[in-house]
């Protein structure tokens with residue numbers, strides 16, 4: 001039996017922390033669908049099309065990974081694809097409380113189970129928000145995001161950093 005999992009997130013933008021979790025999930029499931037939340041109310045730096053494009057570039061070496069955008073409920077996205085497993089990364093205890101609530105809600109709403117992978121310690125401090133802040137002030141983000149993302153951050157935030 002072939003098992004597909006969904007790994008959801010905002011990915012604004014994708015970091016090496018995300019990629020660590022996606023790579024480890026992709027090696028344990030037959031197929032991994034990365035669900036990119038549209039959520040304009042969060043005012044993402046990158047439009048959904050751009051977040052998807054950057055994720056596709058960063059996961060091009062993973063043949064069983066697909067990238068799709070979604071809006072609405074995650075469980076509906078999973079059901080529409082016949083998926084009953086969500087995979088998420090946990091960086092620290094501080095992530096756990098909210099992640100637990102979401103996992104329990106998704107289980108209750110749609111009988112979709114959430115499996116957590118602990119982030120590799122080298123990436124446990126990483127977040128998209130911090131990466132954007134470092135890039136905004138002209139800091140070097142090359143240890144934190146793939147080159148294609150670093151370049152896009154430079155293009156998008158370079159003017160602000162200079163100003």
Ligand code: PNS
Nearest residue numbers: 008009010011037072073074075102105
């Ligand atoms: O990367 P993020 O922003 O922490 O990801 C959050 C995400 C996308 C996993 C979460 O916001 C989500 O699942 N949103 C979809 C709406 C939904 O299903 N809400 C109820 C979940 S309990």
